[in-house]
Amino acid sequence: MYSIKTNNMLNKIKLFTACTLVMFSCKEGVKEQASNELVKAEAVRPNIIYIMADDLTTQAISAYGGIYKDIAPTPNIDRLAKEGMLFQDVLCTNAICGPSRAAILTGNYSNINGYYKNESGGKFDESQWTFPQEFQKNGYQTSLFGKWHLGTEPKGFDMYKYHNSAGQQGHYWDPVYNENGVDVKEKGYSTNLSTDFAINWLQEGRKQDAPFMMLLQYKAPHRPWEPDTKYETLWDDIEMPYPATFNDDYKGRELTAGDTEMTMDYFSRRDMKLEEPKNLKGKEKIKWAFYGAKPGEIVQPEGMNEEEGRKWRYQTYIKDYLACVKSVDDNIGRILKYLDDNGLAENTVIVLTSDQGFYLGDHGFFDKRFIYEESLRMPFIVKYPKLVKAGSKNEDIISNIDFAPTLLDLANIKTTQPIQGVSFKSNLEGTTPIDWQKGMYYHYYEFPYWHHVQPHYGIRTQKYTLAHFYYNIDVWELYDLEKDPQQLNNIINAPEYANVVSDLKSQLKELMKKYENDKTLADFRVITDKDFGSIVDHQDEETSVQDILTNK
Numbered sequence: 001m002y003s004i005k006t007n008n009m010l011n012k013i014k015l016f017t018a019c020t021l022v023m024f025s026c027k028e029g030v031k032e033q034a035s036n037e038l039v040k041a042e043a044v045r046p047n048i049i050y051i052m053a054d055d056l057t058t059q060a061i062s063a064y065g066g067i068y069k070d071i072a073p074t075p076n077i078d079r080l081a082k083e084g085m086l087f088q089d090v091l092c093t094n095a096i097c098g099p100s101r102a103a104i105l106t107g108n109y110s111n112i113n114g115y116y117k118n119e120s121g122g123k124f125d126e127s128q129w130t131f132p133q134e135f136q137k138n139g140y141q142t143s144l145f146g147k148w149h150l151g152t153e154p155k156g157f158d159m160y161k162y163h164n165s166a167g168q169q170g171h172y173w174d175p176v177y178n179e180n181g182v183d184v185k186e187k188g189y190s191t192n193l194s195t196d197f198a199i200n201w202l203q204e205g206r207k208q209d210a211p212f213m214m215l216l217q218y219k220a221p222h223r224p225w226e227p228d229t230k231y232e233t234l235w236d237d238i239e240m241p242y243p244a245t246f247n248d249d250y251k252g253r254e255l256t257a258g259d260t261e262m263t264m265d266y267f268s269r270r271d272m273k274l275e276e277p278k279n280l281k282g283k284e285k286i287k288w289a290f291y292g293a294k295p296g297e298i299v300q301p302e303g304m305n306e307e308e309g310r311k312w313r314y315q316t317y318i319k320d321y322l323a324c325v326k327s328v329d330d331n332i333g334r335i336l337k338y339l340d341d342n343g344l345a346e347n348t349v350i351v352l353t354s355d356q357g358f359y360l361g362d363h364g365f366f367d368k369r370f371i372y373e374e375s376l377r378m379p380f381i382v383k384y385p386k387l388v389k390a391g392s393k394n395e396d397i398i399s400n401i402d403f404a405p406t407l408l409d410l411a412n413i414k415t416t417q418p419i420q421g422v423s424f425k426s427n428l429e430g431t432t433p434i435d436w437q438k439g440m441y442y443h444y445y446e447f448p449y450w451h452h453v454q455p456h457y458g459i460r461t462q463k464y465t466l467a468h469f470y471y472n473i474d475v476w477e478l479y480d481l482e483k484d485p486q487q488l489n490n491i492i493n494a495p496e497y498a499n500v501v502s503d504l505k506s507q508l509k510e511l512m513k514k515y516e517n518d519k520t521l522a523d524f525r526v527i528t529d530k531d532f533g534s535i536v537d538h539q540d541e542e543t544s545v546q547d548i549l550t551n552k
Helices: 004-043 075-083 097-106 131-137 190-205 282-290 306-341 400-410 495-514 521-529 545-549
Strands: 047-053 085-087 141-146 159-163 176-179 182-185 212-218 348-354 380-383 392-394 439-444 456-461 464-469 475-480
Touching: 047 306, 047 400, 075 306, 075 348, 075 380, 097 131, 097 400, 131 141, 131 212, 131 400, 141 190, 159 190, 190 212, 190 306, 212 306, 306 348, 348 400, 439 495, 456 495, 464 495, 475 495, 495 545, 521 545
Parallel strands: 047 212, 047 348, 085 392, 141 159, 141 212
Antiparallel strands: 085 380, 159 176, 176 182, 348 380, 439 456, 456 464, 464 475
8 A cells, every 4th residue: 555655756756757758759859840841951952044155245244234235235134133143253264165164064174174175176075074963963853955065965964955966066047956865956046946945844844843953055146146037137227336445456465366367357258147149059158158267358348448347247246146145135034934933933043154255346356265354254143042142243253163063062962073163152142251262274275276366374363364375476464454454455574563473473383283284385285286286386395384484
């Protein structure tokens, strides 16, 4: 028989046990809730739409300002900037289409990914790692639409449909696409078609309960700049303004900027949309179309003098180019509308960029390739409401090898793959790391085709550009970007800049070591000469770039 004392003790034990169980249950509940929230957070990984137009440049985007902003505005691209972050100093490591795309996909320089040049530069090594493969491996649905232009079939995509004619360059009208290994000829305008395919995949081709990563890569506004029919005569009744450097005389830069085949004198009959004679076939047809691309082959209407012809060619070119951009902007608007209408805008990262910059008559040029600002600077805008402050701007030096690690970081994907680029997710959030890069290394290799631009390497900081042109000349150039933003005055020999040159060479030396490209000039020339052979007798074949940069 229990006593009252014993009974009270038992009650206390029961109460303690009950409380303990409740506390344990609460803790377990908290743990379970936290675990569920973590799983939920991981499940709501952001979608990513990476949009890249070919040869799009900041001068053609009204959000960046410039002389065309009121005549040829880009309201949908501007909306991305208004609702996201506009970058002012995103730079290309090798300003030419294929090598830039390879750098973006791998996060590595040309000397690591092996893709140095477009013309007879070989094919992209499809066996190497690319960031879409990492997304696919980590549960993302992946797709590619539009331009690939790397000479191989894409890897890491559940669905792809890329331009597969003219060496993967593609055509504006009625293009041939490779759809998951099968060539398909489509009817219509390529910029619209690529967007059609992308939206169709978003609507019907993907699973609705998993994140997606899509590459939408337009052919436009690449040469030969063929506008959609509705925009062919858009600006026929006006004269487009001329860039401030349109009449650059290349004084002090005669052997570099002054010795190219990318001035207003090198537009072909095809570029100028001249009517082709009837019954031309085969080689004769090609010869007629591309007349004008070689020295001495000037294309212009009869009766025009040199200056009139030069302006006529510019007016034809710039109106066609900007009309192609207009279609790109229209189609970006279609993508934004789809995201808005389907509740996807809040959790989707949208990136808008190009493979490098481009010349729109600046310095009298078209095309790209140089370390000079217009071709070096890439348009780059990111919209992601969950992370990026609307209407923000960034002026940090970022390069195209940084894209891959950043996209992976935004998706919370960890990789063991060695990548030379670094994530700028923190910069997107508005915080620049203390140790962020203060300069970037640039290297261009292709010569003499196309456009006869001398191979060169260099460094670009926020204040200076230093470059060494080395193939069959030995020319250094220095520009003070604060005092001379248009880069008209080569001040390499100015005594007051001697210490600046020494410091920049020291920084460049370290960057070339860091990126494993501290070779000899002979090594660099071998890369240029591959497939063509040497066009000159080289001097100082075994000169080490490291010795050059230390003035030995």
